[in-house]
Amino acid sequence: xxxxxxxxxxxxxxxxxxNGLSAALDEARAxxxxxxxxxxxxxxxxxPSALLLHRLAETVEGGAVLVGAQDCHGKASGAHTGDxxxxxxxxxxxxxxxxxxxxxxxxHAETCAQVAGKVxxxxxxxxxxxxxxxxxxxxxxxxxxxxxxVEQIRNSLPASLTGQAFNVAYEPIWAIGTGHVASIDxxxxxxxxxxxxxxxxFGEQGKVTPILYGGSVKPDNAREILxxxxxxxxxxxxxxxxxxxxxxxxxxA
Ligand code: PEP
Numbered sequence: 001x002x003x004x005x006x007x008x009x010x011x012x013x014x015x016x017x018x019n020g021l022s023a024a025l026d027e028a029r030a031x032x033x034x035x036x037x038x039x040x041x042x043x044x045x046x047x048p049s050a051l052l053l054h055r056l057a058e059t060v061e062g063g064a065v066l067v068g069a070q071d072c073h074g075k076a077s078g079a080h081t082g083d084x085x086x087x088x089x090x091x092x093x094x095x096x097x098x099x100x101x102x103x104x105x106x107x108h109a110e111t112c113a114q115v116a117g118k119v120x121x122x123x124x125x126x127x128x129x130x131x132x133x134x135x136x137x138x139x140x141x142x143x144x145x146x147x148x149x150v151e152q153i154r155n156s157l158p159a160s161l162t163g164q165a166f167n168v169a170y171e172p173i174w175a176i177g178t179g180h181v182a183s184i185d186x187x188x189x190x191x192x193x194x195x196x197x198x199x200x201x202f203g204e205q206g207k208v209t210p211i212l213y214g215g216s217v218k219p220d221n222a223r224e225i226l227x228x229x230x231x232x233x234x235x236x237x238x239x240x241x242x243x244x245x246x247x248x249x250x251x252x253a
Pocket of ligand 1: 015017171175176177178179214215216217235236237238239
């Protein structure tokens with residue numbers, strides 16, 4: 001997908017992680033129906049498990065909800081048991097993909113170089129990536145959070161993103177699924193540093209690339225977070241599982 005020249009709408013992305021059986025399709029259906037009734041200012045995307053992706057894409061087809069995968073492999077096909085290729089995501093009806101989520105960097109020891117390879121694969125298949133970065137608690141406590149995240153940006157975003165639609169998500173690891181939200185000052189400082197790096201790397205395009213915040217975004221804190229400088233949307237885990245909560249966050253964008 002190529003880049004539009006205008007400033008993108010905010011993106012509110014729901015990452016279902018390893019949650020959601022068939023019944024969860026009703027939640028996606030409810031989100032789609034609500035957006036049909038009252039269109040949102042934000043773009044909205046849901047990232048279900050790979051097994052639900054196809055059915056979810058069929059469920060929301062023709063509506064405002066975009067669908068994506070939580071990961072893709074860096075290769076187009078081959079002997080990679082249990083993995084899903086970017087082309088398979090497209091084939092199943094997805095248009096986006098999350099890459100480099102901290103849970104994958106931790107659980108599967110994914111490196112920035114591998115994340116960059118996944119971005120390349122996603123672009124080759126025509127997917128719009130959300131590239132996740134974020135520091136662990138010890139880096140934050142050591143005063144090294146910004147340096148750590150900027151390094152992740154440098155090494156996880158390949159030059160081939162130039163001219164392509166993509167998003168960055170800043171997700172401090174200590175804020176994911178913990179109920180501890182980064183302070184607005186922390187968010188603004190980090191988003192400014194990411195913006196500077198994006199501009200250094202991608203020029204004019206880097207000025208408008210959406211930078212999402214993720215980490216315990218809930219209906220009661222979404223408005224303040226989404227109004228902060230350089231916050232171009234939210235990557236939402238737990239609160240995206242229930243249509244009511246997710247819609248309240250979408251409404252705040
Ligand atoms: C996430 O899944 O990326 C996330 C930020 O989760 P949560 O909103 O539950 O912290």
